Amino acid sequence: xxxxxxxxxxxxxxxxxxxxxxxxxxxxxxxxxxxxxxxxxxxxxxxxxxxxxxxxxxxxxxxxxxxxxxxxxxxxxxxxxxxxxxxxxxxxxxxxxxxxxxxxxxxxxxxxxxxxxxxxxxxxxxxxxxxxxxxxxxxxxxxxxxxxxxxxxxxxxxxxxxxxxxxxxxxxxxxxxxxxxxxxxxxxxxxxxxxxxxxxxxxxxxxxxxxxxxxxxxxxxxxxxxxxxxxxxxxxxxxxxxxxxxxxxxxxxxxx
Amino acid sequence: xxxxxxxxxxxxxxxxxxxxxxxxxxxxxxxxxxxxxxxxxxxxxxxxxxxxxxxxxxxxxxxxxxxxxxxxxxxxxxxxxxxxxxxxxxxxxxxxxxxxxxxxxxxxxxxxxxxxxxxxxxxxxxxxxxxxxxxxxxxxxxxxxxxxxxxxxxxxxxxxxxxxxxxxxxxxxxxxxxxxxxxxxxxxxxxxxxxxxxxxxxxxxxxxxxxxxxxxxxxxxxxxxxxxxxxxxxxxxxxxxxxxxxxxxxxxxxxxxxxxxxxxxxxxxxxxxxxxxxxxxxxxxxxxxxxxxxxxx
Numbered sequence: 001x002x003x004x005x006x007x008x009x010x011x012x013x014x015x016x017x018x019x020x021x022x023x024x025x026x027x028x029x030x031x032x033x034x035x036x037x038x039x040x041x042x043x044x045x046x047x048x049x050x051x052x053x054x055x056x057x058x059x060x061x062x063x064x065x066x067x068x069x070x071x072x073x074x075x076x077x078x079x080x081x082x083x084x085x086x087x088x089x090x091x092x093x094x095x096x097x098x099x100x101x102x103x104x105x106x107x108x109x110x111x112x113x114x115x116x117x118x119x120x121x122x123x124x125x126x127x128x129x130x131x132x133x134x135x136x137x138x139x140x141x142x143x144x145x146x147x148x149x150x151x152x153x154x155x156x157x158x159x160x161x162x163x164x165x166x167x168x169x170x171x172x173x174x175x176x177x178x179x180x181x182x183x184x185x186x187x188x189x190x191x192x193x194x195x196x197x198x199x200x201x202x203x204x205x206x207x208x209x210x211x212x213x214x215x216x217x218x219x220x221x222x223x224x225x226x227x228x229x230x231x232x233x234x235x236x237x238x239x240x241x242x243x244x245x246x247x248x249x250x251x252x253x254x255x256x
Numbered sequence: 257x258x259x260x261x262x263x264x265x266x267x268x269x270x271x272x273x274x275x276x277x278x279x280x281x282x283x284x285x286x287x288x289x290x291x292x293x294x295x296x297x298x299x300x301x302x303x304x305x306x307x308x309x310x311x312x313x314x315x316x317x318x319x320x321x322x323x324x325x326x327x328x329x330x331x332x333x334x335x336x337x338x339x340x341x342x343x344x345x346x347x348x349x350x351x352x353x354x355x356x357x358x359x360x361x362x363x364x365x366x367x368x369x370x371x372x373x374x375x376x377x378x379x380x381x382x383x384x385x386x387x388x389x390x391x392x393x394x395x396x397x398x399x400x401x402x403x404x405x406x407x408x409x410x411x412x413x414x415x416x417x418x419x420x421x422x423x424x425x426x427x428x429x430x431x432x433x434x435x436x437x438x439x440x441x442x443x444x445x446x447x448x449x450x451x452x453x454x455x456x457x458x459x460x461x462x463x464x465x466x467x468x469x470x471x472x473x474x475x476x477x478x479x480x481x482x483x484x485x486x487x488x489x490x491x492x493x494x495x496x497x498x499x500x501x502x503x504x505x506x507x508x509x510x511x512x513x514x515x516x517x518x519x520x521x522x523x524x525x526x527x528x529x530x531x532x533x534x535x536x537x538x539x540x541x542x543x544x545x546x547x548x549x550x551x552x553x
Binding site: 008012013020035036058062065069095098099 | 308309311312315316319320323324326327330331416450454469470473474476477498500501502505506507508510511512513514516517518519520521522525528529532535539543546547550
């Protein structure tokens with residue numbers, strides 16, 4: 001019996017040697033297809049506790065991430081932004097391929113926590129409130145950039161980041177860049193290709209480029225001649241001093 | 257008057273009929289242990305998860321529902337596979353059934369194969385039922401969300417919203433994900449069977465199986481971390497190499513967490529992953545038989 005057990009162990013070792021290259025190749029293919037991207041390290045262990053970490057290591061990380069997500073929602077109701085961020089960090093580490101988690105984490109930081117920080121009644125100094133607000137914007141940007149790093153094949157996070165640059169960080173050049181990246185996805189909604197030029201029109205030094213792009217869209221037909229596009233054509237024509245005979249769009253005379 | 261000569265039937269070395277008989281009896285025995293009561297718990301768990309997520313957006317609700325359901329499927333099938341397999345041999349020895357069967361012209365290979373197939377059938381029935389409950393609940397929730405959207409969303413945004421709801425519920429990768437959960441639980445059952453062929457008790461088998469399960473999940477992470485470390489000694493590297501060679505890398509069969517969030521698995525990748533799982537199952541079973549064939553009963 002002992003001899004058989006020794007042979008059995010040897011067979012398993014030989015099987016291990018044979019399967020190892022195949023498994024290494026398979027692991028590479030899994031990673032290329034965005035599987036196993038979770039970073040289960042000691043910093044995560046501190047955030048989710050021993051049992052959570054053990055569960056995550058045992059193949060139940062999606063389940064642990066959901067529990068933390070529900071907890072983050074409870075914290076949101078209590079407006080505990082700092083604690084929410086800790087949960088979001090853990091959730092996004094556990095499920096880096098879940099676009100929803102990155103998107104919502106960024107939205108909470110950029111659009112909820114930032115407003116709360118700016119309207120903080122306990123902080124009388126406006127400069128400090130603005131600083132706190134800006135820090136939340138940067139946290140949102142950080143989530144979205146990391147989210148894109150983990151999900152470069154999904155358009156949603158590019159669009160979210162463009163919106164953050166447009167609405168909160170007021171960086172229209174970057175907003176244009178990320179709307180352009182969004183529009184490059186075949187499955188992205190069609191309006192993003194217009195959005196990139198609306199933002200480019202507000203990016204210093206790129207007005208001519210934006211004007212020509214908007215003009216091209218205008219010439220494509222009625223479907224593209226939407227109110228915002230017409231508005232920006234009108235503004236750019238004035239800004240670029242387009243001669244009257246070359247103006248393709250004449251804005252309606254404003255009412256007195 | 258001459259007595260009719262007995263009809264001599266040739267004993268087959270391998271008989272699928274005998275294996276089928278043992279497998280169906282094993283399944284019947286396991287079913288009689290009322291193991292399917294866990295389905296009630298499964299249904300309660302996934303319906304209960306809805307209460308926690310009622311304030312969430314429909315994407316979050318479907319995300320949690322799928323995570324909880326597929327996570328619960330993984331846990332239940334693994335537990336079922338390990339516990340059912342760990343008690344197969346000790347119970348048959350205790351009941352003396354093993355001696356009755358092996359006293360007949362039933363080879364040990366057929367006996368072990370029949371027993372193992374019985375467990376695989378149990379796992380198949382269990383995962384099919386769980387998948388059925390999950391898909392029915394997911395479908396019901398989808399219909400509810402679609403009806404709500406049709407009622408509340410303005411006409412110009414309705415089609416987009418309906419498409420979003422459909423995309424958030426079903427995706428074609430769920431089925432391969434469930435198949436891989438099944439293969440992983442079957443692998444754990446095969447490993448438990450191997451351990452039980454030389455183990456002295458069911459408790460020992462279960463504990464060993466759970467330990468191997470945990471190591472199987474973390475070995476890839478530990479291996480990468482230690483091998484990348486500059487301070488790793490040759491002894492540590494040798495130890496890690498032995499662990500990696502002896503214990504299956506269960507992480508390679510843990511794809512469902514990413515599939516749930518929409519990760520697509522190509523047919524080639526699915527076939528390769530499934531082939532790895534099947535190879536593990538085959539090897540562990542054959543090694544288990546090798547030990548069992550010389551076991552003193």
